[in-house]
Amino acid sequence: MDNKRRISRVVRIGRVPIGGRFPVAIQSMVKAKTSNVPAALGQIRKLQSAGCQIVRLAVKDLADARALKKIKQNCRIPVVADIHFNWRLGMEAIEAGVDKIRLNPGNIYKKEEVVALARAAKLKGIPIRVGVNSGSVRRKNAGLMKNKVQAQEMVKSALEYIKLLEGAGMRDIVVSLKASDIRQTVIAYRLMAERCNYPFHLGVTATGPLFSGVIKSSIAIGSLLLEGIGDTIRISLTDEPQQEIKAAKGILQALGLGHFGPQIISCPTCGRCEVDLVRLVNDFEKKLGAAQASGRGKFPKELEVALMGCVVNGPGEAAEADLGVAFGKKEGILFKNGKPVRKVSFRNCITELLKEIRGKKR
Amino acid sequence: MDNKRRISRVVRIGRVPIGGRFPVAIQSMVKAKTSNVPAALGQIRKLQSAGCQIVRLAVKDLADARALKKIKQNCRIPVVADIHFNWRLGMEAIEAGVDKIRLNPGNIYKKEEVVALARAAKLKGIPIRVGVNSGSVRRKNAGLMKNKVQAQEMVKSALEYIKLLEGAGMRDIVVSLKASDIRQTVIAYRLMAERCNYPFHLGVTATGPLFSGVIKSSIAIGSLLLEGIGDTIRISLTDEPQQEIKAAKGILQALGLGHFGPQIISCPTCGRCEVDLVRLVNDFEKKLGAAQASGRGKFPKELEVALMGCVVNGPGEAAEADLGVAFGKKEGILFKNGKPVRKVSFRNCITELLKEIRGKKR
Numbered sequence: 001m002d003n004k005r006r007i008s009r010v011v012r013i014g015r016v017p018i019g020g021r022f023p024v025a026i027q028s029m030v031k032a033k034t035s036n037v038p039a040a041l042g043q044i045r046k047l048q049s050a051g052c053q054i055v056r057l058a059v060k061d062l063a064d065a066r067a068l069k070k071i072k073q074n075c076r077i078p079v080v081a082d083i084h085f086n087w088r089l090g091m092e093a094i095e096a097g098v099d100k101i102r103l104n105p106g107n108i109y110k111k112e113e114v115v116a117l118a119r120a121a122k123l124k125g126i127p128i129r130v131g132v133n134s135g136s137v138r139r140k141n142a143g144l145m146k147n148k149v150q151a152q153e154m155v156k157s158a159l160e161y162i163k164l165l166e167g168a169g170m171r172d173i174v175v176s177l178k179a180s181d182i183r184q185t186v187i188a189y190r191l192m193a194e195r196c197n198y199p200f201h202l203g204v205t206a207t208g209p210l211f212s213g214v215i216k217s218s219i220a221i222g223s224l225l226l227e228g229i230g231d232t233i234r235i236s237l238t239d240e241p242q243q244e245i246k247a248a249k250g251i252l253q254a255l256g257l258g259h260f261g262p263q264i265i266s267c268p269t270c271g272r273c274e275v276d277l278v279r280l281v282n283d284f285e286k287k288l289g290a291a292q293a294s295g296r297g298k299f300p301k302e303l304e305v306a307l308m309g310c311v312v313n314g315p316g317e318a319a320e321a322d323l324g325v326a327f328g329k330k331e332g333i334l335f336k337n338g339k340p341v342r343k344v345s346f347r348n349c350i351t352e353l354l355k356e357i358r359g360k361k362r
Numbered sequence: 363m364d365n366k367r368r369i370s371r372v373v374r375i376g377r378v379p380i381g382g383r384f385p386v387a388i389q390s391m392v393k394a395k396t397s398n399v400p401a402a403l404g405q406i407r408k409l410q411s412a413g414c415q416i417v418r419l420a421v422k423d424l425a426d427a428r429a430l431k432k433i434k435q436n437c438r439i440p441v442v443a444d445i446h447f448n449w450r451l452g453m454e455a456i457e458a459g460v461d462k463i464r465l466n467p468g469n470i471y472k473k474e475e476v477v478a479l480a481r482a483a484k485l486k487g488i489p490i491r492v493g494v495n496s497g498s499v500r501r502k503n504a505g506l507m508k509n510k511v512q513a514q515e516m517v518k519s520a521l522e523y524i525k526l527l528e529g530a531g532m533r534d535i536v537v538s539l540k541a542s543d544i545r546q547t548v549i550a551y552r553l554m555a556e557r558c559n560y561p562f563h564l565g566v567t568a569t570g571p572l573f574s575g576v577i578k579s580s581i582a583i584g585s586l587l588l589e590g591i592g593d594t595i596r597i598s599l600t601d602e603p604q605q606e607i608k609a610a611k612g613i614l615q616a617l618g619l620g621h622f623g624p625q626i627i628s629c630p631t632c633g634r635c636e637v638d639l640v641r642l643v644n645d646f647e648k649k650l651g652a653a654q655a656s657g658r659g660k661f662p663k664e665l666e667v668a669l670m671g672c673v674v675n676g677p678g679e680a681a682e683a684d685l686g687v688a689f690g691k692k693e694g695i696l697f698k699n700g701k702p703v704r705k706v707s708f709r710n711c712i713t714e715l716l717k718e719i720r721g722k723k724r
Contacts (some may be wrong), residue, residue: 015712029642034633058633082632084674104674135675135682146648180627180668180679182616186588206670206679207627209647211576218577219584226548236630238643238669241550250577254544264570265542268598268606270444271396271420278393281600306542306569307600312466313497317542317568320497335536355498 005228008199011172013054014078018174018231019199024257025232026248027054027201028241029082035063035174037070037159042242044075050245051260054232056102065092072097080129084136087113094120100174102129103152103262105161114161118168121335127172130161132188134179134207150179151187173198174232178205182220189224199231200224213237214247218254225255259302261292262357265321266307273309274329275346279297281307284350291354299357306335307349315340323356325349370561373489373534375416376440377462380536380593380676381561386619387594388610391444397425399432405603406437412607413622416594418442418464427454434459442491446498449475456482462536464491467523468498477522480530489534492523494550494701495567496541509543513550516541521557535560536594540567544582551586561593568598568637575599577608580616587617591616621664623654624719627683628669635671636691643661643669646712653716661719668697669711677702685718687711 010020018025028047032039034057044055059065059081070189072079080100081093085107093101094117101121108114121128132154154177165173175198177188185204192200204220207213217235224230235247252258266281267273284307292299306324308314318324318335325332325344334352344352372382380387390409394401396419406417421427421443434441442462443455447469455463456479463483470476483490494516516539527535537560539550546565554562566582569575579597586592597609613621622638628643629635646669654661668686670676680697687694687706696706696714706714 006692029630030634031631031635032633040633056632060634084634107674128461132673133678135670135678137678174484180682182584183618187371205675206627206629206668208628209643212612212616212626213455213606214573214576215580215584215618218580219588219613219616222544222577222581223585223588226545226581238628238640246573247577251575251581254574254578254581256545257386264568264574265568266600267568268391268620269393269601270391270418271394271402271515272422272446278600278602281571306568308497312469313495313567314499316495316499320542 006193008197008231010173011174011199013080013127016053016078022231024225024230024252026051026052026245026252027056027080027232027234028052028244028248029056029058029234031241033064034058034059034071035067037067037310040067040071041074044071044077047241047245048077048097049243050242051249052077052245054078054080056082056234057325058087059093062092063087065089065096068093068096068098083108087117087202090117091120094124094126097124098126098355100127100129102131103161104131104133104136105157106133109161109307111164114164115168118165118170122170125172127174128165128170129174129176129201130165131176131201132157132178134181134184135205147181147184148187151184151191154179154184154188155191155195158192162196174201175199176201176203178203180204180206182216185220186223189229190227193229200229201232201234203234208238210237210239210243213239217247218251222251225251225257261299261301262288262303262305264305264307265317265324267309267313267317269309270305272312273327275309275327277307277309277327278348280346283355287350287354288357303357305357306351323353325353368555368591370559371533373536373561375442375489378415378440384593386587386592386614387415388413388607388614389418389442389594389596390414390606390610391418391420391596395426395601396420396422396433397429399429402429402433403436406433406439407606409603410439412604413611414439414607416440416442418444418596420444421451421455424451424454427451427458430455430458430460445470448493449479452479453482456486456488459486460488462489462491464493465523466493466495466498467519468495471523474528476526477530478525480532484532485528487534489536490527490532491536491538491563492520492527493538493563494520494540496543496546509546510549512541513539513546513553516550517553517557520554524558524560536563537561538563538565540565542568543567544578547582548585551591552589555591560589563594563596564592565596565598570600572599572601572605575601579609580613584613584617587613587619623661623663624650624665624667626669627666627679627686629671629675629679631671634674635689637671637689639669639671639689640713642708646715649712649716650719665719667715667719685715687715
């Protein structure tokens with residue numbers, strides 16, 4: 001678990017390579033109707049500036065498929081077309097020049113259709129994601145199956161599909177196996193990791209609203225990444241698309257797999273704490289975010305700042321972080337690179353920390 | 363992973379048994395000063411009504427230790443005293459009749475002190491938590507060690523301490539091994555799981571503010587619980603104590619290890635969705651919460667409600683949930699126990715769902 005990663009085949013989604021030893025890429029999906037090009041492009045811009053690296057769009061009809069060309073022309077990140085039911089929409093998307101298509105084995109499965117799509121994609125050098133969803137796997141007695149059996153069904157569905165694609169000469173394949181159940185999702189990816197070396201797109205489907213959705217995604221995607229499984233992630237949330245990026249960044253940062261700005265280590269406080277640390281941490285988080293967003297000053301992406309309320313773990317955590325303050329009564333000791341440097345008052349703490357961060361080189 | 367649990371020794375924290383096959387208990391900590399009895403009791407009441415099952419309080423001085431008696435008398439959930447540095451405060455806490463004491467091997471480690479505490483606790487039938495924190499482990503070159511080595515240090519520290527306690531006849535032991543680093547935390551608990559059969563208190567220390575704190579805790583605690591490791595959990599957040607309970611419930615519910623009310627399964631929406639599902643789900647979540655909090659009507663604790671935006675995974679997820687709506691244009695199909703029952707309009711959907719939930723028996 002100490003940095004051992006499942007090394008998969010490298011597949012290029014436009015200019016973003018995934019798999020191999022490449023960083024785990026963050027992706028999301030546009031929630032606007034694709035044929036509403038201004039709305040879709042507006043969302044893509046927001047996603048992109050939040051840190052989204054690959055964007056997917058639903059292709060529900062011919063108008064959506066045809067809009068892809070214009071979207072692709074006006075978009076700096078790779079575009080993925082999400083195809084269901086109608087294979088011809090996939091052909092249109094390939095024609096429009098998207099960077100990847102996603103097919104759902106649950107609703108496009110006729111051999112001749114899959115082969116035609118694979119050949120057309122291969123000709124244009126476009127990879128295909130085999131996107132299995134528990135909610136659309138074709139099966140009997142779905143409700144009666146247990147997690148493991150359901151996960152096996154998902155893996156079986158993906159493997160059969162891969163066989164069809166490979167038969168048509170397609171090798172640029174990405175696999176996803178999403179269920180709304182966490183255990184089922186984790187089991188499915190683990191099983192699949194033993195059966196192929198294609199890169200994985202990780203996700204939990206239909207996780208629900210923000211708070212519970214972040215929890216479910218963190219557990220499933222986090223525990224797979226902890227095992228070294230996963231090459232690109234999409235956090236599904238019934239909320240603003242930007243929240244999906246925030247959560248994705250949070251997961252990667254927590255695991256040391258990505259760095260998107262200073263990370264705050266802070267204690268929950270208890271009866272030992274003599275300053276209002278909760279308020280201080282929230283203020284610091286806000287001011288740090290605002291300072292970074294302003295673009296003024298350079299903020300190191302890889303930095304740990306510890307804000308601790310007492311002497312129990314305070315000096316230890318503050319010394320292990322790049323920068324830290326361990327509070328006593330009203331004032332704290334500022335640590336830099338493991339060493340106590342000077343006293344800081346509660347009142348000036350945030351200003352002093354921001355100054356230190358701005359001046360800090362790594 | 364399919365429900366295989368590490369079966370540990372059962373230890374009773376007052377009237378709450380942990381370990382064995384008992385449900386994973388949720389705990390938190392008071393952030394007010396313990397000697398401020400009204401403030402501490404106020405927080406305990408809030409925590410308790412949020413669903414906290416065990417509460418811990420810091421014991422910083424003699425005033426705190428003496429306040430424990432009054433707190434214990436006015437508190438319906440088991441009370442744990444958090445002891446650091448000064449072993450005599452532990453003796454006072456035991457004397458005050460708390461339900462467990464937590465000792466930190468990093469700052470109370472003299473043999474005669476540990477033995478005295480173990481004997482006094484044993485006499486009163488009070489269990490002891492060996493609470494190792496990465497930030498207060500005694501060691502050299504802390505900053506230079508890698509995750510695995512640091513985790514091994516934590517385990518070593520816990521095992522030596524357990525030996526001292528066992529030597530004094532103490533067997534009612536709970537173990538925690540918290541680091542602010544997720545990988546280190548997970549490795550430490552996994553190693554410890556092979557070395558003893560005492561129940562585990564899971565936690566990540568100093569996780570920081572709400573959003574990132576929930577992510578870190580979900581990954582570490584979630585992946586351990588997914589492996590069957592863990593008997594009681596505490597989510598540390600630099601935020602209101604009630605948020606810790608909400609996050610703890612979210613983690614247990616996501617893993618099927620606890621049921622605290624209807625769980626919402628909902629899609630993130632995309633260009634296929636023709637209703638404002640994000641708004642609907644947020645409204646539904648709020649109204650459901652308000653209806654449950656009002657105490658009017660019976661709400662089943664174990665119920666899945668799926669709210670899905672289109673026909674791709676909509677019917678599948680809606681049919682797998684206890685109750686679900688798969689939307690098309692403006693209206694949806696309501697599913698009950700896997701079967702489509704009737705159409706519902708977007709406008710009436712929440713009212714209809716709440717009616718169904720109120721009437722639903724399981």
